[in-house]
Amino acid sequence: MSDSRQAWFARMMESGLEHSIFGPSDVLAHATPDVLATHLPPELLSKVLAASLAAGAMTPERVLETVTPELLAKHLPHDVLWACIAAAAARAGVTGAGRS
Amino acid sequence: MHCRCRGARRGHWGRALVNIKAFFVATLSSALDLGIATPDDVLRHVTPDVLSTYLPRPLWARLLTAALGAPRVDAQLVVETIGVPNLCEHVPSAIVWACVAEIGQRSLTGGVPAQPISRMAAATPGPMKAAPLPVSAPPAVTAAPAVAAAPAPAVAAAPAIAAMPLVSPPPAAAAPAEIKRDTPSRGMPVATPPPAAAAPTPKPAPDGLADVVAALESDERHTTASRTRTPTGPRFRQNPTGISRLGAINTRRPQAPVSAADEPTRSGAAPTPPAGAAAKPARRGETESDEAFEIEAEGKEDWKSSLAVEDEQLVDWQASESTQTAADEYRKR
Numbered sequence: 001m002s003d004s005r006q007a008w009f010a011r012m013m014e015s016g017l018e019h020s021i022f023g024p025s026d027v028l029a030h031a032t033p034d035v036l037a038t039h040l041p042p043e044l045l046s047k048v049l050a051a052s053l054a055a056g057a058m059t060p061e062r063v064l065e066t067v068t069p070e071l072l073a074k075h076l077p078h079d080v081l082w083a084c085i086a087a088a089a090a091r092a093g094v095t096g097a098g099r100s
Numbered sequence: 101m102h103c104r105c106r107g108a109r110r111g112h113w114g115r116a117l118v119n120i121k122a123f124f125v126a127t128l129s130s131a132l133d134l135g136i137a138t139p140d141d142v143l144r145h146v147t148p149d150v151l152s153t154y155l156p157r158p159l160w161a162r163l164l165t166a167a168l169g170a171p172r173v174d175a176q177l178v179v180e181t182i183g184v185p186n187l188c189e190h191v192p193s194a195i196v197w198a199c200v201a202e203i204g205q206r207s208l209t210g211g212v213p214a215q216p217i218s219r220m221a222a223a224t225p226g227p228m229k230a231a232p233l234p235v236s237a238p239p240a241v242t243a244a245p246a247v248a249a250a251p252a253p254a255v256a257a258a259p260a261i262a263a264m265p266l267v268s269p270p271p272a273a274a275a276p277a278e279i280k281r282d283t284p285s286r287g288m289p290v291a292t293p294p295p296a297a298a299a300p301t302p303k304p305a306p307d308g309l310a311d312v313v314a315a316l317e318s319d320e321r322h323t324t325a326s327r328t329r330t331p332t333g334p335r336f337r338q339n340p341t342g343i344s345r346l347g348a349i350n351t352r353r354p355q356a357p358v359s360a361a362d363e364p365t366r367s368g369a370a371p372t373p374p375a376g377a378a379a380k381p382a383r384r385g386e387t388e389s390d391e392a393f394e395i396e397a398e399g400k401e402d403w404k405s406s407l408a409v410e411d412e413q414l415v416d417w418q419a420s421e422s423t424q425t426a427a428d429e430y431r432k433r
Contacts, residue, residue, distance in 0.1 A: 004134040005207050008127075011134075015126035019119035082204050092120045094193035095201070 009081050010073035017069065022088035024060035030084040031076055039075045040067065124188040124196045132184065137203045139175035145199040146191050154190045155182065 016022045037045065048066045052058035064072075072081060089095050131137035155163075159182055166181040167173045179187070188196050205211075 004136055008130050008134050008136045008207065011130040012123075012127050015123050015130075019123045019126075021120055021123045079208050082208055085204065086201065089120070089197050089201075092193070094120055094197040096194075 005078065006073045009078050010070045012085055013069035013072055013081060016085060016088055017064070021092060022084055024064045026088060027064060027072070027084055028060045030080050030087070031072065035076060035080060036063075036067070039077065040071075041075065044071065044075070120193055121188045121196075124193065124200060125185050127200050128188065128196070129184045131200075131203050132179070136207055137199075139179040141203055142179050142187070142199055143175040145195050145202070146187055150191060150195060151178075151182075154192065155186075156190060159186055159190070 013027070017024070017027075036048075040048075044067065048058075048063055051062055051066050055062055086095070128137070128142065132139070132142075151160075151163075163178065163181050166177060170177050
């Protein structure tokens with residue numbers, strides 16, 4: 001069940017980014033630096049920092065190039081990802097909150 | 101990918117709506133494939149009323165065709181026939197999102213451990229597939245649907261009777277196998293056989309050969325007495341062919357008894373029967389004269405004298421009309 005849910009959330013995150021339901025900045029709005037620093041493993045944090053240092057800047061897009069949707073679903077709490085998805089759905093106007 | 105995200109944000113509402121539908125398609129499809137959701141979850145929101153309102157007629161025709169040809173109609177059939185892309189395309193996104201939201205909330209709370217479609221279709225009995233799953237159903241209820249589907253406690257209380265195959269023999273038929281046991285096994289009492297089916301009681305062992313012979317003879321008598329009698333010959337008359345009458349004609353007439361003292365004088369050299377012939381018993385249907393004839397013929401000695409007939413014996417032949425007539429004719433010639 002945990003693996004299936006993880007795969008599903010990974011697929012949702014990938015599809016949301018692919019279909020522009022939400023963007024990297026929307027993801028980082030929920031996956032804050034505190035959340036990332038708390039849940040990401042040290043080697044992954046190291047990669048993020050190394051990629052940013054090589055590019056000269058740390059942007060949400062560059063962070064998500066390193067922390068892929070699979071890694072997001074693997075390390076981050078799913079309720080954080082779901083909040084991202086739900087907010088995007090609300091913005092898309094498919095929920096009652098979004099319509100109002 | 102990220103550049104497209106920026107472009108989509110700048111796009112108009114229609115494009116965003118297309119994107120959200122594609123997102124729903126991916127979300128629902130993966131949820132069904134991964135077992136996060138079931139077709140029942142989809143039909144709980146995409147109800148038949150919703151389908152009747154929003155589903156195009158060609159898709160309805162396809163659904164009706166599939167339902168008519170299927171042995172059983174359930175949520176899986178509906179979802180698979182219509183297809184998730186068509187559902188997300190025609191059903192309002194709010195309804196689809198409500199379905200996705202319910203699945204997501206349930207997934208976060210660890211509510212229902214749903215199974216993939218294929219495994220669900222293989223494991224769930226027919227009547228249970230059409231029954232919608234409760235949203236707040238605990239996993240135990242989903243794991244044991246047969247208990248909830250039992251229509252009456254009486255049916256569930258007697259599973260052995262329902263599971264018993266029709267061709268299996270009744271329990272009473274298995275009793276003879278237990279009767280054959282000499283010693284009780286596993287605490288089962290030795291059943292006494294019924295008198296009618298009882299085997300013959302074993303006789304005491306005979307002591308000597310005479311006892312064995314007597315026992316065999318008594319057994320033979322028993323078997324002979326119990327043997328059914330079969331008719332050896334036909335009960336009805338045979339066809340009147342006249343064979344038996346011809347045979348009766350050919351039988352020799354009774355002859356005058358000849359004393360043993362006169363016989364040697366008449367035949368002259370009357371052969372004495374061989375020593376073996378005296379011991380030969382007369383066979384059934386034979387007369388003593390036949391026996392004597394056979395003995396003489398076997399000897400092949402003075403057979404002419406043995407066939408010599410006295411004149412007294414020819415009287416009857418001359419008295420016969422046919423013989424007499426023929427004799428006259430021959431005399432005339």
